[in-house]
Amino acid sequence: MPSPSTGKAGTADWYRNFGTIDAPASSPCYAEWSVGIAGDPELIARIEQLPHTKRQPLLILAAARFLGAQIAPYGEFREFLLARWDDVARIVLSRATQTNEAGRCATLLPSLAAIAGSTGRPLALIEVGASAGLALYPDRYAYEYDDGSSVTRLAPRAGEAAPAPAGGPPVLQCTVAGRVPLPAELPEVVWRAGIDLNPLDISNPDDVAWLEALIWPEQDFRRERLRRAIAIAQQDPPLLVAGDLNEQLVSLAGQAPPDAVLVVFHSAVMAYLDSSQRNAFRSTMATLAAERGCHWLSNEGHTVLAQADGSVVVPEMDDARLKGRFLLVQDGVPVGIAGPHGQSLEWL
Numbered sequence: 162m163p164s165p166s167t168g169k170a171g172t173a174d175w176y177r178n179f180g181t182i183d184a185p186a187s188s189p190c191y192a193e194w195s196v197g198i199a200g201d202p203e204l205i206a207r208i209e210q211l212p213h214t215k216r217q218p219l220l221i222l223a224a225a226r227f228l229g230a231q232i233a234p235y236g237e238f239r240e241f242l243l244a245r246w247d248d249v250a251r252i253v254l255s256r257a258t259q260t261n262e263a264g265r266c267a268t269l270l271p272s273l274a275a276i277a278g279s280t281g282r283p284l285a286l287i288e289v290g291a292s293a294g295l296a297l298y299p300d301r302y303a304y305e306y307d308d309g310s311s312v313t314r315l316a317p318r319a320g321e322a323a324p325a326p327a328g329g330p331p332v333l334q335c336t337v338a339g340r341v342p343l344p345a346e347l348p349e350v351v352w353r354a355g356i357d358l359n360p361l362d363i364s365n366p367d368d369v370a371w372l373e374a375l376i377w378p379e380q381d382f383r384r385e386r387l388r389r390a391i392a393i394a395q396q397d398p399p400l401l402v403a404g405d406l407n408e409q410l411v412s413l414a415g416q417a418p419p420d421a422v423l424v425v426f427h428s429a430v431m432a433y434l435d436s437s438q439r440n441a442f443r444s445t446m447a448t449l450a451a452e453r454g455c456h457w458l459s460n461e462g463h464t465v466l467a468q469a470d471g472s473v474v475v476p477e478m479d480d481a482r483l484k485g486r487f488l489l490v491q492d493g494v495p496v497g498i499a500g501p502h503g504q505s506l507e508w509l
């Protein structure tokens with residue numbers, strides 16, 4: 162993910178910003194820990210012994226949580242970090258921030274259903290930057306869309322999939338504004354596959370523990386959603402290809418059943434790519450659209466937009482409206498503003 166300038170002030174500032182700007186609304190614990198680290202020269206010095214790409218607050222804090230750090234005042238957390246530093250460093254070096262948020266299916270679903278509806282064909286899905294592939298099951302989750310006056314509920318089609326595991330599928334709650342084209346039923350998905358530099362394996366307890374550690378401490382509802390999504394995916398594990406999305410996409414698209422409508426989508430991935438990689442991806446998508454009738458759904462921060470025309474700004478929208486949210490772009494056209502974890506969708 163994007164990182165700050167190098168140097169000691171850079172690292173402390175990074176933690177201070179994370180602790181005062183990014184974390185407080187979602188995790189008072191991470192806010193306190195991060196501000197604590199920012200003012201702690203000994204810990205900053207240890208963090209700066211790590212490669213620059215491995216110093217980010219979320220990665221270090223998740224590694225500590227993975228190793229068992231509990232919600233506690235900074236002093237206690239500091240003792241834990243110092244006592245377990247070698248283990249923290251080992252986890253940080255072997256892992257990356259690969260949060261997999263099934264909740265994003267709530268903001269992808271209206272577009273996916275509209276594509277299936279307009280073509281009259283079932284969907285074949287490819288997610289690039291899929292992590293563990295949990296966003297590949299939009300047909301297996303339940304949804305509640307709340308427009309402020311009524312709630313639209315959608316559930317998997319009866320008999321479509323294996324029975325839901327104990328506890329049932331996750332219920333993805335999303336507040337909606339504007340004329341969101343909510344479908345009457347979930348679209349049919351006949352094929353699903355993902356690409357990731359490092360696919361996480363939902364049958365591997367360590368990978369599952371890492372996915373849980375990436376969720377911020379106080380967000381129990383997201384951990385519960387993750388567990389239920391993993392249980393769904395474990396019944397029918399996704400096809401995940403290891404590799405760079407630009408290198409793998411064309412051959413994977415060639416494996417999709419030709420009678421289904423192919424949709425390539427991505428969430429929270431383009432920030433990991435530099436501009437030449439984004440350009441290469443955009444050009445592959447244009448080829449797949451022309452040759453294969455493939456659709457493209459992008460759910461990304463607006464500053465890393467991969468629109469069909471290559472533009473990275475949405476002129477009619479000011480930063481304040483988009484800040485902290487994702488822009489949903491369907492076949493190059495911005496259609497919605499989405500909560501980053503799928504919690505809200507404003508239709509344009």
Ligand SMILES: C[S@@+](CC[C@H](N)C(=O)[O-])C[C@H]1O[C@@H](n2cnc3c(N)ncnc32)[C@H](O)[C@@H]1O
Pocket residue numbers: 257258259260261262263265289290291292293296356357358359404405406407427428429430433434
């Ligand atoms: C923040 S996670 C988002 C995961 C998933 N899209 C979601 O919304 O839950 C970003 C993922 O993109 C993957 N990634 C980053 N650059 C990539 C590339 N060039 N090719 C394939 N995957 C990539 C990372 O490994 C990581 O798993």
